[in-house]
Amino acid sequence: MRLDVITIFPEYLEPLNVSLVGKARARGVLDVRVHDLRDWTHDKHHTVDDTPYGGGPGMVMKPEPWGEALDSVIASGADDARPVIVVPTPSGKPFTQRLAVELSAQPWLVFTPARYEGIDRRVIEEYGDRCDVREVSIGDYVLAGGEAPVLVMVEAVARLLPGVLGNAASHQDDSFAPGVMADLLEGPVYTKPPEWRGRGIPEVLLSGHHGKIARWRRDEALRRTAANRPDLIERADPAAFDKKDRDI
Numbered sequence: 613m614r615l616d617v618i619t620i621f622p623e624y625l626e627p628l629n630v631s632l633v634g635k636a637r638a639r640g641v642l643d644v645r646v647h648d649l650r651d652w653t654h655d656k657h658h659t660v661d662d663t664p665y666g667g668g669p670g671m672v673m674k675p676e677p678w679g680e681a682l683d684s685v686i687a688s689g690a691d692d693a694r695p696v697i698v699v700p701t702p703s704g705k706p707f708t709q710r711l712a713v714e715l716s717a718q719p720w721l722v723f724t725p726a727r728y729e730g731i732d733r734r735v736i737e738e739y740g741d742r743c744d745v746r747e748v749s750i751g752d753y754v755l756a757g758g759e760a761p762v763l764v765m766v767e768a769v770a771r772l773l774p775g776v777l778g779n780a781a782s783h784q785d786d787s788f789a790p791g792v793m794a795d796l797l798e799g800p801v802y803t804k805p806p807e808w809r810g811r812g813i814p815e816v817l818l819s820g821h822h823g824k825i826a827r828w829r830r831d832e833a834l835r836r837t838a839a840n841r842p843d844l845i846e847r848a849d850p851a852a853f854d855k856k857d858r859d860i
């Protein structure tokens with residue numbers, strides 16, 4: 613996968629050089645290119661924003677630098693290749709594991725994190741005519757810009773790419789992974805030592821009885837989901853639950 617990020621804070625994306633994403637880049641699984649939007653400004657102040665038409669607080673990112681940057685990035689791809697453009701914005705559709713899975717199947721993503729009050733709408737319209745443009749929010753809280761959401765989305769997508777996660781199975785029973793855990797949150801996990809500050813391990817996990825262990829884990833996942841995210845239970849397909857679940 614090729615992944616471009618256009619930003620006025622390229623240093624904000626340094627974390628993409630470390631850990632999981634860093635290793636995937638080193639192994640050639642991911643081709644990450646970070647671009648400074650100001651490289652496509654031509655005035656001495658490298659202006660990227662201006663006051664909003666219609667008045668109101670804050671500043672809006674000007675269309676010209678984004679247009680030149682996106683034209684340049686898109687032109688650098690294979691002749692007729694078109695990226696999926698991901699626009700982090702508080703007014704976007706929710707970023708979910710399902711969207712992460714969908715994006716991980718794409719050969720090329722371009723992220724356009726903005727600052728200020730956002731990007732001039734005409735940029736979204738211009739590129740929406742020739743690319744798949746997705747406006748995405750990572751949650752219902754206020755951030756100062758889209759760079760942190762890009763780090764979140766890139767990690768969620770990159771870890772799904774073949775060969776990125778060491779143990780291929782380890783994203784099958786993630787919280788929110790569709791299927792086996794039926795969109796439940798993961799339950800508690802334990803490792804050595806068997807006792808720590810007087811606290812032991814649930815007996816069932818030491819039993820070696822895989823059926824009982826699986827049942828206990830599901831019960832704990834149901835309990836945690838009911839406590840922290842009852843909405844996930846309400847929306848789940850009733851067929852995903854058996855009689856024992858209903859007793860939880």
Ligand SMILES: COC(=O)c1cc2cc(CO)sc2[nH]1
Binds near residue numbers: 726748
């Ligand atoms: C949960 O918030 C987001 O996903 C988010 C994305 C962006 C982009 C901004 C600058 O226009 S502010 C902001 N918040």
